[in-house]
Amino acid sequence: MRRVPIFSQIKDEDLSCLGDVDLIDAPTGTVLISPGEPELSYWVVLSGRLRMTKLETDGTKTLMATFEAGDAFGEVPLLTGATSTAVQVKMTSDGEVIRVGSAGFWRLMGTCPMVRGAVLENVGRRMGAYQVMTRHREKLVTLGTLAAGLMHELNNPGTAARRAASQLRENLTRLQQISLRFSETELTPEQKRCLAQLQAEALRDRKPQPMSSLEQADAEQELAEWLEDVGVDNAWKMAPTLVQVGWECDDIVCAQHAFPREILSDALNWLEALISSLQLVGTVEESVARVTDLVVAVKKYAYADKNRAGEIDVHDSIQSTLTILAHKFRHKQLTVEKSFAQGMPTLHTTGTGLNQVWTNILDNAIDASPDGGKLSIRTWKDAEFLYVGIADQGQGIPEDLREHIFEPFFTTKPVGVGTGLGLDIAHRIVVGQFNGNIEFESHPGKTEFVVRLPLEAPPEAPAPKPGLDAGIS
Known part of the structure; x- marks a missing residue:
């Protein structure tokens, strides 16, 4: 030995x-x-x-x-x-x-004091290395979770846009075929006026009165039966599209009088294809807008802390974090209730990592919440500080564990689920980077963490003057 x-x-x-x-x-x-x-x-x-x-x-x-x-x-x-x-x-x-x-x-x-000192030195070195390693893994796990959630969020509008584009191609083909058939038929002035009237009405931005599911089903059945009676092909496929944008039998009665039975079906199928195409274009626009919103949220989340000195919009920071974690809220069917104070000023700070604070606190709140529960986020301010409260409806933190809640590696989650670093990291960022504080109140049915942040960054300590005391630390 x-x-x-x-x-x-x-x-x-x-x-x-x-x-x-x-x-x-x-x-x-x-x-x-x-x-x-x-x-x-x-x-x-x-x-x-x-x-x-x-x-x-x-x-x-x-x-x-x-x-x-x-x-x-x-x-x-x-x-x-x-x-x-x-x-x-x-x-x-x-x-x-x-x-x-x-x-x-x-x-x-x-x-043996000599061995004791060497052993304790090893302990300090290894615990430090383990803490760094665990923090690094915590960040990687968080990054992987956020990336997986972001891919899920992007997949939904991407799939919707792709499906709409495919259906739009079918509609354009139908419109072209019907238009060619119309070109081979000599239309009367009345028929042309009716088509122009139908087209103008289809292109008008109509906002129909909202209907219940039962009311909509009845309206679709009534219109489909009427269309079948006048000899229209695809009546049961056409009716839902027309009803969805507020069309009724009276809106298309001119076509029944203007067109003979053999070309009435083409006229109304042309109308349905036009309306459906406009709806699909709207779906593509909404899907692309959703993708753009996600990209903007991720950019805000990722780059908000790049400039150390500057201003931070806390509401914007919270909202981008909520967007990133949206998939986790939906997984547990949680409702987010926001109560943001009006006229909240921006933070003048040199701190970084505020998004990580919201991520860790919200992630814990999601885990603590029962399925179908509610999370509350509120903000307020006083003369010197800005406050953010995040509350869940979980079982609460046991009394005997509360004094340890911000300690590194301490977790109330099951073994293997939590690392015990989320609240430690949040506490270090708020206290060390922003000179703020985190407190919490907890009882069964409600646990709220309150983050207090100074509105103005504290002045930096002056550099020591040269002299005898300059080298003392």
Whole structure:
């Protein structure tokens, strides 16, 4: 063991405090630690190489660390009071390791200050590295969730536009065929006036009175039966299109009188194809507008924090975050109730990351909310601060857990679901970047987080003057 740096200066009497230890000859592939093992130990690598991995909830494995001759590990779960292991440690080459039981580890920590100091130094370094790694994974998971949601949001209007374009092609073909048949028929002045009247009425922006489903079904049946009686082909297909834009039997009665039965069907099918085409063009416009709105929201979300010094519209920031998370609200059928204060000023700040604050708080609120519940977002201000309150209708935060809610790696979610960094990150951004504060109130049926942000950025501290005190920190 004296080949291991951490034990190189230890006295014989201190080393004897370890008691009995296991010397393990471990060939390649030997699993020394498996997830869930209740017995914790301290390990010393005499030779060979090892690999420590953590199995994530999505089935992937995250490399936590690698060890080789001279390294020691296992002190972190012992010192943090863990009740079981969460990682797998496997030999990647033949080697020898020493396993020290928890009792021997604690005796050594109590009797040898030199080893104790080295162990605690390792703990600080490893906890820092683990925190950085977990934060990085948290950001990647958030990014992946947002990207998947964005693709889902873009797919809906994209599919609608594609379907409308396909139907529009069919309508244009029908219009061309009917127009060609009309060109082979000598139309009377009355027939031309009727077609012009129908076209003008179709092109007019009509906003029909809204109808219930039953009323609409009755209107479609009445119109379809009338069209069939006057000899119109596709009457049951044509009727829903005409009723949807407010047409009734009286609106097309001129065609019945102007056209003989053999060409009346062409005249009304031409009208239906024209109206349907206009509706499809509207669908394409709405779909493209939705895509544009999503792109604008993503740009605001992604680039709002690029300039450190500037102004932030909090309402705009919240709205872009809501757009990005829309798929999660729909998945749980949640209603968002917004109560935004009028005339809210912009924040003058040098802080960054405000969108990430809303994302983390809203994501927790969504997880806490029951299906079909409601989330409330409200804003208000006073002379110095701007406030944002985000409330859910969940079960609330238990009293004994509230003091830990902003601690890193602390989570009330099931094992493997949360990393415990969402509120820690939000708290660090609000306090560290914006000099603000986050508080919360919670009881069964309502939990509200309130973010307080100063309207004006605090003045920067003056640089120290040259002199005796300049180098003191």
